[in-house]
Amino acid sequence: MKIGKDGYPSPPKQGNVGGCLLTIVLLFLLIGFFPLFNGSSQIEVPYSQFRDRVREGKVSKVKIGENKIEYFLKNDLEQAQKSKSSKSSPEQTYITVPLAQDQSLPKLLEDNNVEFGVKPSNEGNWIFSALSWLLTPLLFFVILAWLANRAQIGGSGANPLNAGKSKARVYIGGASGSDVTFADVAGIDEAKAELQEVVDFLKNPDRYTSLGAKIPKGVLLIGPPGTGKTLLAKAVAGEAGVPFISISGSEFVEMFVGVGAARVRDLFEQAKQLSPCIIFIDELDALGKSRGGSGMFAGSNEEREQTLDQMLTQMDGFEPNTGIIIIAATNRPEILDQALLRPGRFDRQVVVDRPDKLGRLAILQVHTQKVRLSNNIDLSIIAARTIGFAGADLANLINEAALLAARNYRETVTMADFNEAFERLIAGLEKRTRVLNETERTIVAYHESGHAIVGTLVSGQIEKISIVPRGIGALGYTLQLPEEDRFLMLEDEIRARITTLLAGRSAEEVVFGRVSTGASDDIQKATDLAEQAITLYGMSQNLGPIAMEKPQSSFLDGGYNSRRPVSPIVAGAIDREVREMIENAHHQAQLILKTNRDLLEEMAQHLLEHEVLEGDILRSYLSRVKAP
Ligand code: ADP
Ligand code: MG
Ligand code: ZN
Numbered sequence: 001m002k003i004g005k006d007g008y009p010s011p012p013k014q015g016n017v018g019g020c021l022l023t024i025v026l027l028f029l030l031i032g033f034f035p036l037f038n039g040s041s042q043i044e045v046p047y048s049q050f051r052d053r054v055r056e057g058k059v060s061k062v063k064i065g066e067n068k069i070e071y072f073l074k075n076d077l078e079q080a081q082k083s084k085s086s087k088s089s090p091e092q093t094y095i096t097v098p099l100a101q102d103q104s105l106p107k108l109l110e111d112n113n114v115e116f117g118v119k120p121s122n123e124g125n126w127i128f129s130a131l132s133w134l135l136t137p138l139l140f141f142v143i144l145a146w147l148a149n150r151a152q153i154g155g156s157g158a159n160p161l162n163a164g165k166s167k168a169r170v171y172i173g174g175a176s177g178s179d180v181t182f183a184d185v186a187g188i189d190e191a192k193a194e195l196q197e198v199v200d201f202l203k204n205p206d207r208y209t210s211l212g213a214k215i216p217k218g219v220l221l222i223g224p225p226g227t228g229k230t231l232l233a234k235a236v237a238g239e240a241g242v243p244f245i246s247i248s249g250s251e252f253v254e255m256f257v258g259v260g261a262a263r264v265r266d267l268f269e270q271a272k273q274l275s276p277c278i279i280f281i282d283e284l285d286a287l288g289k290s291r292g293g294s295g296m297f298a299g300s301n302e303e304r305e306q307t308l309d310q311m312l313t314q315m316d317g318f319e320p321n322t323g324i325i326i327i328a329a330t331n332r333p334e335i336l337d338q339a340l341l342r343p344g345r346f347d348r349q350v351v352v353d354r355p356d357k358l359g360r361l362a363i364l365q366v367h368t369q370k371v372r373l374s375n376n377i378d379l380s381i382i383a384a385r386t387i388g389f390a391g392a393d394l395a396n397l398i399n400e401a402a403l404l405a406a407r408n409y410r411e412t413v414t415m416a417d418f419n420e421a422f423e424r425l426i427a428g429l430e431k432r433t434r435v436l437n438e439t440e441r442t443i444v445a446y447h448e449s450g451h452a453i454v455g456t457l458v459s460g461q462i463e464k465i466s467i468v469p470r471g472i473g474a475l476g477y478t479l480q481l482p483e484e485d486r487f488l489m490l491e492d493e494i495r496a497r498i499t500t501l502l503a504g505r506s507a508e509e510v511v512f513g514r515v516s517t518g519a520s521d522d523i524q525k526a527t528d529l530a531e532q533a534i535t536l537y538g539m540s541q542n543l544g545p546i547a548m549e550k551p552q553s554s555f556l557d558g559g560y561n562s563r564r565p566v567s568p569i570v571a572g573a574i575d576r577e578v579r580e581m582i583e584n585a586h587h588q589a590q591l592i593l594k595t596n597r598d599l600l601e602e603m604a605q606h607l608l609e610h611e612v613l614e615g616d617i618l619r620s621y622l623s624r625v626k627a628p
Contacts, residue, residue, distance in 0.1 A: 042070075042093045050096040054112050062109060065119035069096050169246050170274070179238035185231055186366045187359025187391065194350045195219070195236050198325055202240035202276050205323060217315055218345050220284070221329040223352030226392030229329035232352065233280045236327065243277040245270065249286035249328075252307050260287075260307030268314045268324075276323030284328040287311065288340045308337060315345050354390050356485050357383050363394045371402050374412035382418055387482050397421050423464075423479070428471015436475065441467060441608060443508060443516050444476040449603040450507025451478040451500060452613075454592050456622045458496040464614040467607050475518060491539050494529055499585040499592075501526040506589040507600060530581040531574070535563070540577045548574060595628040 050071065053059050060074040076092040098105065109116045182192055201208060201215045208215055221229040237244035247267060252260040271279050281287070288308055318324060328346060330336065340346050355363060361383035368379065386394060400421035405413040424430075436444065444467045452462045460480055467476040480500070505519035538545030548570070550562045566574070593600055603621050607613055613621070 042095050044095045047096050047098055050094070051108065054108055054114060057112055059112070059114050062114055062116040063119040064098070064105075064116060067097065069098050070094070070119060071096070170243055170270075179244075180231060180234040181238045182235050184366060185228055185235050186362035187355035188228055188232070188352055189359075191221070191223075191232060191350050191352045194348070195232060198236055198327075199239045202236075202242055202278075202323065202325060205276075216325070216348050217318075218326040218328065219348045219350060220333075220341070220346040221327065221350050221352050222333045223329075223331060224354060224390060225331055226390035227352045227354055228391040229352050230280070230282060231391070233278065233327040233329065237278045237280075240276075240278075242323075243274045244280060245274065245277060246280045246282065249281055249283040249288065252287050253304050257303045257306060260303055261310035264307060264310040264314055268318065271324050272318070272322070276325075279324060279326045281326065281328040284330045284340070284346075285332045285335055288328075288330075288336045308340075312339055312345065354388065357387075360386055360389060360394060363391050364398065367395050367398045371398060372412045374410075374414045376415050377413070377418070378415075381415075382422075385422065385481055387485055393425065397425055400424060423470075427474060427477050427479075431469040431471070434469040434475075436469070440475070442604070443512070443518060445604040445607040446507045446511045446600065447504040447516075447518055448476045448478050449600050449607065450503040450505075450510075450589070450593055451480075452603065452618075452622065453596050453600060453625050454503035454506070454589050455480050455500040456625050457592055457627060458499050458588075459493070462618065462622060464612065465603075465607060465618065466612045468611055473521065491533070491537075494533050494537075494539070495581070495585060498526045498529055498582060499589050501529075502582070502586045503589040503593065506586060506593050510590060510593045510597065511600070511604075526582055526585070527578065530578045533581065534574055534577045543570070543573055543577060591628045595626055596624075599624055 050059075050069065053071075053073070054062075058073050058075070059071050060077050062069060062071045071094050073092065073094070106116070182196075185192060198216075198219060205215060221232060223229055233246075234244055245267070252263050254260055254263075267279065271277055287304065288311070289304065315326065326346070333349075341349070357380075361380050364379045364383055382397075386397065389397070397418070398421075401413050401417040404417040404420055408417075410417070448465050448467060452465050455462050455478065460483060462478060462480050464479040465476075466479075469475050470477060501522045502519075504522050505515060508515050508519070532549070533539040534543065535548035538547065548564050548566055550564055599621065603613065606617075606621075
């Protein structure tokens with residue numbers, strides 16, 4: 001159950017003030033200006049016609065202005081007088097522009113008994129200028145009020161009066177039975193066991209305090225995205241039956257210095273009222289980046305540091321055993337400020353890693369509980385194939401498969417749905433609209449067959465080859481799955497992987513004698529791997545086991561990229577080593593493909609005809625691969 005957005009009754013909306021003012025001003029404008037412009041209708045006539053009318057005696061009244069003359073006809077005035085009671089017909093005004101120095105006009109008017117006078121110059125203009133003086137600042141304020149209002153409704157906290165309120169969301173569950181429990185979390189048993197203890201602290205604090213033990217205040221969950229850190233924190237609250245106050249680290253840090261600190265204070269105030277409870281701070285790294293690091297803007301650093309200081313103060317400040325436990329999550333533990341990890345703060349650190357095969361099976365079982373599976377589905381096969389998937393990826397896989405089954409009006413989700421969903425997740429959506437011409441298709445067919453032949457020989461089993469375009473840039477793809485979870489890679493495995501990556505390009509060279517742009521992604525990956533082997537893993541004979549790269553993040557993929565300061569000589573040596581490693585692999589791939597030239601031909605022709613190569617047919621082809 002969720003109560004209130006901020007855990008506070010939401011303040012009455014002042015959202016309409018701006019709107020009202022604006023309407024008033026608009027009304028004012030309409031009332032003020034209507035008579036000036038629209039009091040009576042005006043018709044412009046030539047000066048000669050005006051003189052004719054005067055001579056004919058039709059004109060009753062003339063007002064001579066500086067550069068125009070207004071006049072009224074007798075007929076119109078009479079009519080207006082008649083219908084005055086109804087006020088429906090305004091008198092008709094005619095306008096004409098006089099000749100510059102028409103000295104004869106007064107005489108003409110006198111002769112014809114026309115009433116005439118001079119028109120007061122620019123009548124009503126003072127109203128206009130007064131209004132414009134008044135309106136400009138008024139409009140300015142109205143717009144300002146309106147903007148401020150919008151910002152407040154948008155919830156960005158731009159209204160300074162509300163900035164210091166924490167934006168935490170409070171969930172109260174457990175007792176109502178609707179919340180997450182440990183049964184929903186699978187595959188990360190060690191982390192669960194650690195947190196079981198926290199549940200116990202919250203449920204039976206006396207058992208610990210009577211012995212004089214202090215209950216820990218903070219638990220830090222560390223792990224890659226999607227492994228279930230948020231879920232786990234919610235489950236702790238659900239199991240203990242206490243409120244769960246959730247906020248993200250980035251929600252503290254604002255543009256204005258001091259706002260974040262005020263929010264931290266507010267958060268802890270809120271927690272004290274709800275205790276026993278759990279405060280969950282997601283993405284702690286947004287707030288707890290180590291201080292002193294140079295940021296782009298000094299101001300934003302200042303704000304973050306103050307917020308962090310406030311956080312530390314609050315954590316130290318509340319008494320132990322008040323029943324508040326703070327759980328934080330991060331996937332970048334290495335950038336956290338050391339002060340956060342000291343005893344008395346987040347001194348318990350729980351690693352939530354990607355699940356292994358059994359873990360994946362358990363997660364699949366949890367998430368397929370409500371999905372109607374067909375009998376042919378073996379979840380352990382799916383668990384074996386989904387190496388490297390985190391819990392969130394698995395949940396996504398199941399959902400994709402269910403969506404596919406629904407789209408095809410099937411009663412149950414089949415293994416074929418899972419296979420298609422799996423390919424979608426790792427290679428992207430099929431793009432049949434991306435039509436290749438015959439030359440391109442041929443190149444892709446040989447390229448992919450090349451990957452498959454070399455891959456079979458040097459690394460692992462190939463599952464599927466396809467020349468149906470997929471995803472953002474893939475024109476074809478070869479699916480090769482590792483057989484088991486791996487935590488180490490041997491040097492020759494890295495070399496084998498580079499060789500497999502370069503096999504596509506090599507096939508193009510062997511068959512056509514020229515190359516295409518299709519291998520760019522392979523080349524990127526191969527170069528990255530080779531560089532990592534040398535600068536990060538110290539696998540070069542010449543350079544030795546010296547680190548030339550600083551690892552950035554242990555949990556975010558591809559998070560290495562800062563070269564240590566190295567001399568130009570070493571930099572040159574690195575380049576040479578990388579090149580040599582890649583050239584060797586390239587050479588080997590070409591050699592293998594030349595040895596298997598006939599097989600390459602047959603497989604490519606099969607692909608051109610059928611687009612996909614998998615299962616027994618693929619295996620029978622690949623069993624014929626010969627080593628050079
Ligand atoms: P994190 O906070 O680590 O990035 P989340 O807790 O937000 O990951 O996980 C997102 C979703 O993925 C969860 O809501 C849940 O559906 C699923 N999930 C992730 N890990 C697990 C797990 N270990 N067991 C069951 N479901 C999981
Ligand atoms: Mg999360
Ligand atoms: Zn390729």
